Amino acid sequence: MAEKRYKKSEITREKILEVAEEHFAEKGFFGARVDEIADSADVNKRMLYSHFGSKEGLYTAVLVKTYKRLAEFEKHFIIEGIDPIASIRNIVLTSFRFLSQNPNFVRMLLWENLNMAKSVPRDELSRLKAPSLEYMREQIRRGKEQGIFRADADEFHTVFSLMNLCFSYFSNIHTMSAMLSRDMTADEEVISRAEYISDVIIKYLEP
Amino acid sequence: MAEKRYKKSEITREKILEVAEEHFAEKGFFGARVDEIADSADVNKRMLYSHFGSKEGLYTAVLVKTYKRLAEFEKHFIIEGIDPIASIRNIVLTSFRFLSQNPNFVRMLLWENLNMAKSVPRDELSRLKAPSLEYMREQIRRGKEQGIFRADADEFHTVFSLMNLCFSYFSNIHTMSAMLSRDMTADEEVISRAEYISDVIIKYLEP
DNA sequence: GGAGAAAATAACCAATTAGTTACTTTTGGA
C-alpha cells in the first residue's frame, strides 16, 4: 500500500486546488492572494508551495484542472443517429449546460484571454483545440450532403458563431443584463436563449 | 484668460491619462502599477496623485474616457433614408470599425466585466445603456412594418446577438485564432466576418 | 521684476506581497 501512504497530503493538495480555483476565477492571477488561498483552504502557506512550487504553478494547475472538465464533457456533444438539425440543437444545449454548470471555466478563460502572451507560458494549454469543434463542422457537412443545409453556407464562420453566441451569453451576462435592463440569469431566460441561438444558426444553414 | 493659466498642468494630466489607458487596458486594474504609469508618462508619481487622487481615481478617469469614445461614435450608427437591411449592415460595419479602432475599449470592458461588483464602485458608468441599442431595435421594427422582416422575429435576442457577435469577434480573437488554427486578425478576414454576421442576422429576420 | 501660488521633484513610509527557513509533529514500515 505504498500509494496510500501519506494520503492526507493528497487531500491537502486537492483542498488547495479547489479553493485556489475559486480565488483565481474570482480575482484573476494578479488579484488573487496566496495568503488568502492558504487561509481559506485551512492550510499552511508552506504546503501550498511544497505542492505547487509557486503562485504561477498553482495557477497553472488550476487552469489545467478547469480545462480538463471541458474535455471530459465533450462526449455529450456527440449523439449517434440523429439528424443534423437535432444535432445542432444538442450542441447548443450541451454547451449551455456545461457553461452554466462551470462558471469558473468561463471566468478562467476570460482571464486567460486578457493575460495572454504574458508572464505565464502555457504551451501545453495552447493546444486546447477541442475535438468537438471538428464534430460541429462535420454535422454541418452532413446536413449539406443530405440537402438539408445550403451547400454554400460557411462552415467555419458558423461553428465560430455558434461558439461565440453560447460563450458570450455567459461571459457578458452581467454587463448585458445591466445594459439591456433585463435580468438574463433567470432559468427560463437561459433556456429561451439556447433555443434562439439554435434557431438563428439553423435558419442560416437552411436553403 | 484665467482658464489658460497653468496650461502645462493640463498637458501633464492628458499624458498621464493616455499612458494609464494603455497600462490598464493591457494589465487590468490590479496588474497595472502606478510607478510604471508615472515612469512611462515621464511624470512624477506625485502629479499623478494630485490629478487623480488615487489609483482607483485614475482608473475611473480612464474608464470614463474610454466609454466616451463609444458615445461619440454612436452617431455613425444612424443613417437616414436607407432600408432596414442596409441599416443592419451599417450597424455591423460601424461596430466593427469602432471595435477594431478601439482595442483598449474592448479590453477595458472585459476587465470591467470580470472585476464587476468588486472593490471599485462605478455607479455613473453602470448606466451606460448605449442609445444605439434602441436604434437597432427600431430598425428591426421598421423592417417588420414594411413586411421585409418576419413579424415573429425576436427583437431583443436579435439585438443582443448582433452585439455579441461583433464584440466577441474582437474580444476572443487571439484565443479563437489559436483554437481554430486560423489567423483572424488579417484585414480580409475581418471584413468577411462582418459580412457573415450581417448575413446571419438578416437571414434570421427574413420571412 | 518680484511675490505668491501652483507645478514638479526626490526621498521617504507603512503595508502588503510572494516566497523561505528552522523547527515540530505525524506517519507507516522494519
Added chain:
DNA sequence: TCCAAAAGTAACTAATTGGTTATTTTCTCC
C-alpha cells in the same frame, strides 16, 4: 518500539506596492 521521511507549523525576509511629505522650481499677474 523506533526511526527516517514526509507533513505541517510559525515566524521571518526581501522586494514591491500605493501613497505622502518636505522642498524646490516654474509660472502668472500685479
